[in-house]
Amino acid sequence: MSTQIRLSGSGGQGMLLAGIILSEAAISEEKNAVQTQSYGPEARGGASKSEVIISDDEIAYPKVTVPDVMLALTQEAYEKYAVDMNDNGTLVVDESITLSGNDKCKVISIPIIKSARDDLGRIIVANIVALGALVKASSIVNEEALLAAVLKRVPKGTEELNTKALQTGFMLVANK
Amino acid sequence: MSTQIRLSGSGGQGMLLAGIILSEAAISEEKNAVQTQSYGPEARGGASKSEVIISDDEIAYPKVTVPDVMLALTQEAYEKYAVDMNDNGTLVVDESITLSGNDKCKVISIPIIKSARDDLGRIIVANIVALGALVKASSIVNEEALLAAVLKRVPKGTEELNTKALQTGFMLVANK
Numbered sequence: 458m459s460t461q462i463r464l465s466g467s468g469g470q471g472m473l474l475a476g477i478i479l480s481e482a483a484i485s486e487e488k489n490a491v492q493t494q495s496y497g498p499e500a501r502g503g504a505s506k507s508e509v510i511i512s513d514d515e516i517a518y519p520k521v522t523v524p525d526v527m528l529a530l531t532q533e534a535y536e537k538y539a540v541d542m543n544d545n546g547t548l549v550v551d552e553s554i555t556l557s558g559n560d561k562c563k564v565i566s567i568p569i570i571k572s573a574r575d576d577l578g579r580i581i582v583a584n585i586v587a588l589g590a591l592v593k594a595s596s597i598v599n600e601e602a603l604l605a606a607v608l609k610r611v612p613k614g615t616e617e618l619n620t621k622a623l624q625t626g627f628m629l630v631a632n633k
Numbered sequence: 634m635s636t637q638i639r640l641s642g643s644g645g646q647g648m649l650l651a652g653i654i655l656s657e658a659a660i661s662e663e664k665n666a667v668q669t670q671s672y673g674p675e676a677r678g679g680a681s682k683s684e685v686i687i688s689d690d691e692i693a694y695p696k697v698t699v700p701d702v703m704l705a706l707t708q709e710a711y712e713k714y715a716v717d718m719n720d721n722g723t724l725v726v727d728e729s730i731t732l733s734g735n736d737k738c739k740v741i742s743i744p745i746i747k748s749a750r751d752d753l754g755r756i757i758v759a760n761i762v763a764l765g766a767l768v769k770a771s772s773i774v775n776e777e778a779l780l781a782a783v784l785k786r787v788p789k790g791t792e793e794l795n796t797k798a799l800q801t802g803f804m805l806v807a808n809k
Binding site for chain 1: 649653656657659660665666667668669670671672673691692694695696788
């Protein structure tokens with residue numbers, strides 16, 4: 458069993474950190490993971506993506522080809538990176554995104570950025586809210602393992618904020 | 634022109650951060666980069682590797698197959714990951730490593746860990762010393778671009794220490 462995950466947004470929204478945290482949560486559950494970050498012209502502004510493959514077995518090919526689980530935080534990222542989604546996959550998008558109507562997979566639209574900015578008061582934790590939503594929607598890793606991985610990577614002094622951000626993400630999907 | 638880079642050591646030696654910094658230095662020079670971190674059983678203790686491909690063109694295949702430039706900070710990492718080096722490549726190793734005698738590529742053995750621990754007083758910056766050494770030995774990115782990328786990623790308040798660490802790495806190779 459292998460799951461291909463793509464996290465996308467704009468540069469500066471912390472998709473790389475989200476991918477690292479997700480990988481570290483997976484290995485704490487004795488799974489294998491490969492995290493890949495592509496830096497191209499788009500990394501100098503515009504859409505940014507971070508990819509993770511999680512598997513019970515060894516991972517031979519590290520590139521995500523057909524995402525099973527995907528996050529899109531911006532319209533540009535959605536339009537650019539959601540096109541090759543698995544039809545049976547799960548796509549979590551920020552509610553600001555206008556859907557094309559062509560998505561065959563399950564789509565969950567929730568106020569990730571608004572929650573980070575208005576409810577938590579720090580737009581910078583939108584990536585952690587998103588990570589909580591993605592994991593609640595897909596069960597790719599255990600929620601406790603994810604929290605432990607978040608707390609290992611966020612700056613000292615921000616543990617409470619990030620715990621709240623993760624729980625906000627869980628709730629956005631649970632209440633959907 | 635494409636360069637395959639492998640950074641290896643033990644878990645906790647900051648190879649992932651070194652790979653991210655190297656990628657970010659490359660894109661600041663208008664190159665493309667792909668950074669990959671594999672988390673397997675070895676990520677739960679033992680050898681750890683982080684890989685980067687830097688290219689002037691788009692990078693289709695993100696996996697490092699034959700490293701052109703490689704770093705090994707521990708004996709285990711050297712034995713496990715240096716075997717498939719490019720014969721014309723450059724391998725930078727910590728001086729604590731006993732070489733097999735079978736390496737066909739250029740090998741530069743320098744006191745990376747000792748310098749970080751004894752001269753800089755912080756073993757945690759061994760990855761930045763190593764990055765300086767690797768770039769001085771291979772010219773894969775510009776030294777100023779590398780310093781700027783280091784300063785963007787290290788914790789606030791550690792800029793001076795990390796600048797010194799990078800310069801120490803440059804000097805270890807320059808004086809070799």
